[in-house]
Amino acid sequence: ELKVEQNPLFLSMQEGKNYTIYCNYSTTSDRLYWYRQDPGKSLESLFVLLSNGAVKQEGRLMASLDTKARLSTLHITAAVHDLSATYFCAVVPNYGGSQGNLIFGKGTKLSVKP
């Protein structure tokens, strides 16, 4: 069974600081997603990482994927209050029968304080 673990689960940051959220998964996958969720809202797609060594950046967020280590990171640079949200990573397992089904981590609740 595929397990996806995120850490930390809660993160309180000061504006202007840098931090990294980690996502580990337990079986082979070459397809990893990062989503953002604001309170009471649905999921917004941030990044899709499809190959080993993939790196994508959007604004103050940068995501990377190491399929050999089964690890993805979401790096936050010079955090601002608008980044406060819950961030989820999700993985599509490689085993047979998978039809794009996402297995989610528990999410990292990020709070950026002035």
Added chain:
Amino acid sequence: SQTIHQWPATLVQPVGSPLSLECTVEGTSNPNLYWYRQAAGRGLQLLFYSVGIGQISSEVPQNLSASRPQDRQFILSSKKLLLSDSGFYLCAWIDRVSYGRADQRGTDTQYFGPGTRLTVL
């Protein structure tokens, strides 16, 4: 452009009552469709997925069922709701034709609808 709708946005139902949640997708054909549930303290869990009309796969045993009567319509149902059915229900889709194709990797995103918040009392 593609859009995904869910109806209703919020719902409060008594225990033992029936349920019907609807999801529709516009602007695409033959998508894969998914139902996820986000319950307090339990994260996001895949409930059902469908690769075509009338084709439903269940990921976890539960009090719910799903149907896909049309290509772009996905329905989540229950005959008798339980307290544990409370949660935020999210429908999602992917473009099945281009999914996983190296020349169209930008379309591999799984898109989520606005969600239905269900409270069972």
